[in-house]
Amino acid sequence: METSKSQSLQGTTWYISGWPSAPVPGSTPIAFQFHGAPHSGSLRDRLSGTAGCNNFNGGYTVSDGSLTIGPALATTRKACAAEVMAQEQKFLQLLPQVTSYSIGNDGQLTLTYLKDGEQGSISFIPANQYSALHNSQWQLVTMAGVEPIANENSRAIPQLQFLGDRLTGTGGCNRLMGQFTIDGDNLTVDERMASTMMACSEPLMAQEQQFIQALVNAQKYEILTSGELVIDYLMGEKTEQLVFLPLTEEDSAPR
Known part of the structure; x- marks a missing residue:
């Protein structure tokens, strides 16, 4: 109602x-x-x-x-x-x-x-x-300390955007869509994330699946004074991090 x-x-x-x-x-x-x-x-x-x-x-x-x-x-x-x-x-x-x-x-x-x-x-x-998460589109810098590979054709790198309670973005190959909630610095991403069904190279697909799994296992987030977004996630019994930088218009322009 x-x-x-x-x-x-x-x-x-x-x-x-x-x-x-x-x-x-x-x-x-x-x-x-x-x-x-x-x-x-x-x-x-x-x-x-x-x-x-x-x-x-x-x-x-x-x-x-x-x-x-x-x-x-x-x-x-x-x-x-x-x-x-x-x-x-x-x-x-x-x-x-x-x-x-x-x-x-x-x-x-x-x-x-x-x-x-x-x-x-x-x-x-x-x-x-509202959270500072909503301020920007975020481009992945590292996942578990490793820099992401770019799409061989589009040069796309995994990105996220937080809109209301919806999460959209790309895993580097496919478009991603899902729901999220925040409570203080706690971040929960609904495990029922949807994606398009494009096929890319094996390394890119493996990276995309790792990215999705990291998101649905998210625990906390922090936006550093340097402007970076850090999302802590569980990988097995170990806590790893996704690190993002906010996109600028130049970053998002077609290449």
Whole structure:
């Protein structure tokens, strides 16, 4: 059962976790807050946040699960990379087309919008579910102390991205999809990870399987002051580590 109380929108920062586009590496996380107080069963106040490059703010009205944003949103005028700006423009264009919202029992916010006669949705997680894990796409640097081999054709190296409670990425050959939970510095990845079924060289396939097994045996994570993500995982009775660096736009560009 979902709630639809206007008060539930406030009191937290909402971080984007799912929408029709994948976050651009290197962009600031898209996030915003609702400000105001209920007035006679309806709400007409302000929201503010960041759209990946620029800050934005505007008015909103909410009542009984319906939500109207804008229509005019003010933004700062900072310039960022072209991909970041395109992502930002798309997000800011969708906000005034929002028609309703819901907050699930998992605490996540879904905004429903109507664009060109078609309905879509954007999902967000509250600040207490957000982690620095969600900031970036992560590229594997070492697994159990060994540097990964790259795909012979695409040059792909294992990567991960954390979106809400979903995990996506590549093992170097196949796309990976799964669910995860965090509790403090504890990280649990659901063992029912899915993947595409492409065939690659034997060394690459063996590395990918080792990577998947490491993920589903994850125990803890830490983001070092140097920016590296370290995931401790069990291999038999021994604790090993996956070490990642955050991707930049240059890293993720086609080669």
